[in-house]
Amino acid sequence: MGIDMKADNFKRFNLKSYLIEALSEQGFQLPTDIQERLIPAIKNGKDVIGQSQTGTGKTLAFLLPIIDKIDLSKHEVQAVITAPTRELASQLFNELKKLVDVANEEQRVHVKLLVGGTDRQRIVEGMKVQPQIVVGTTGRLADLVQDQVLHVHTAKMLVVDEADQMLDMGFIDDVDRIASRMDEQLQMMVFSATIPEKLQPFLKKYMNDPRHVQVQPNQVAAKKIEHRIVPLRHRAKLDFVAELAKSINPYLAIIFTNTKEQADEVANKLLHEGLNVERLHGGLQPRARKQVMRLVNEVKVQYLVATDLAARGIDIKGVSHIINYNLPQDLDFYIHRVGRTARAGADGIAFTIFEPEDQQAIEKLIKRGISFTYADYKQGKWIMLDRPPLGVPGKRKGVNRQTVDSRPHKKVAKVNTGGKAVAKPKKVKPGYKKKAKRLQDEQAKRQRRQKK
Incomplete structure (x- = not known):
């Protein structure tokens, strides 16, 4: 029938x-x-x-x-x-x-x-x-x-x-x-x-x-996507995106950057943190790009750092999370980016790391019908807020903080471990906070040396 x-x-x-x-x-x-x-x-x-x-x-x-x-x-x-x-x-x-x-x-x-x-x-x-x-x-x-x-x-x-x-x-x-x-x-x-x-x-x-x-699509973005704004505040951005990536235990996460240089910086940082990551941008040789897509399609990658090359037209299946390292200059690309997740009836989360210069862009996305949630990530926990943090556009209500799980899928996160699929540990490794603090201090020292 x-x-x-x-x-x-x-x-x-x-x-x-x-x-x-x-x-x-x-x-x-x-x-x-x-x-x-x-x-x-x-x-x-x-x-x-x-x-x-x-x-x-x-x-x-x-x-x-x-x-x-x-x-x-x-x-x-x-x-x-x-x-x-x-x-x-x-x-x-x-x-x-x-x-x-x-x-x-x-x-x-x-x-x-x-x-x-x-x-x-x-x-x-x-x-x-x-x-x-x-x-x-x-x-x-x-x-x-x-x-x-x-x-x-x-x-x-x-x-x-x-x-x-x-x-x-x-x-x-x-x-x-x-x-x-x-x-x-x-x-x-x-x-x-x-x-x-x-x-x-x-x-x-x-x-x-x-x-x-x-x-026209029935809605600006799929209904089952949660659009979550996370303020950067005083934190070093590379350190923070690594913390955020570790917190979500994705089936497959795509981290979008605006330039291939940023993509390389983020990918190198995540590799340094021991994550299963590949990169996809126009600076790679054709053979390398083909190899990355093969690994992604074979579910041997957990984090893909990409420019908007991957947001238009390319069908990458099983994306559970999107992280916007920065907002695209053309806001239509925001829709393309988040459209990589919540496909075929699944749900998904799209994180945007917010900086003060993003305020006007967020306001435009709200006018287009995007409904944002607001959260912060502190000391290894997600804290949801009923109102946007200071400097973030949106309606300000009473504060209601609650710790939440940021994993939309109940699927096992498959990683390349000799051909076997295993679940990524949900708990933070012992000594993680000390390691994160040490890496942050090292990053700050590098930045000070570069300024000299």
């Missing part, structure tokens, strides 16, 4: 039977809003703009109709899907493979992933037979097109995923180079959380009366 219901819901789009089977195997029950509104338009050849946040189902909204439209009799490039980062391109490709691999040999679409950090000569050798769908990063695709290794003049479908991020990272020119070589009757599909004014000239150049669908 369950599988029939799933099949019936997607059968309305007249998709190939193996796509219905693939959706049923993955447990998709109902098309999402953006899928309902865009799949028919894409099937009918319309240019589309899908404006939505992460988690609305936009990936299937373009993958399903693109696969369905591929002419298997033509062994040539028919669709190009671009992404701003290797991680996002790889994720899109993996979702694509889940759909096409269900088909038998005769019905299977030939797909290819083309990203930087891979052996170019091997790519060239593998392109003797052109794939029907290509997924890749803009720089690698543009170079292969320029060198006539990838033949996109036959392609009539182009997807630009995370277009606003493409613009911010300076990749729109590469997309332009690719699009200019494609079929004149090009169908362009643009997906983005926001549509900046600077993106308009590019859209007008290639799009013809696009169907613009804007899907």
Whole structure:
């Protein structure tokens, strides 16, 4: 009954039977809003703009109709899907493979992933037979097109995923180079959380009366996320984030920083404290980033220190906690960051370390509908407050202090211990306070020497 219901819901789009089977195997029950509104338009050849946040189902909204439209009799490039980062391109490709691999040999679409950090000569050798769908990063695709290794003049479908991020990272020119070589009757599909004014000239150049669908999430952030503000006060920030990280016993925690330099500082600090930590930012070599994602997906990492690279589009499962080492300059990224947790019906906690300069940003998030709780972490205990601490925006009520547990999940925290999953100790190790005080003193001494 369950599988029939799933099949019936997607059968309305007249998709190939193996796509219905693939959706049923993955447990998709109902098309999402953006899928309902865009799949028919894409099937009918319309240019589309899908404006939505992460988690609305936009990936299937373009993958399903693109696969369905591929002419298997033509062994040539028919669709190009671009992404701003290797991680996002790889994720899109993996979702694509889940759909096409269900088909038998005769019905299977030939797909290819083309990203930087891979052996170019091997790519060239593998392109003797052109794939029907290509997924890749803009720089690698543009170079292969320029060198006539990838033949996109036959392609009539182009997807630009995370277009606003493409613009911010300076990749729109590469997309332009690719699009200019494609079929004149090009169908362009643009997906983005926001549509900046600077993106308009590019859209007008290639799009013809696009169907613009804007899907707003039911709430600004998932209902089951607790947004907790923790004031830094007089404490050294690196020491404090390490204390905070130790206190939460996460299944998987992502600690967000604004720069790769900060990410390295925080990751090095947590490593020094003996925590199971990896880092993910644009300064890493492609092979290293791929290795980190593999460890994360295999649940061999308990703390991931990342820049916003990991907040947009990349699907990291099992995140129980978010820690904002600092607030992002673009507050839309706050929503993307906290959206990594409380997925698939689970709950989660998003901590923000508050400093006085963050007051205006917090006020803006409150106006957007984010409801914060207020707490402090002292002497190894969390103390919840009914009113915000001094300097933190929010309604000030009577004080009600209570010690709470900061662990949203009852899952065992899996760490890499020779292949065995064990629970992280809940109690503070003996002598921890002395060690923390000693490390804080050492940090203060280093800072004084640097000032000299």
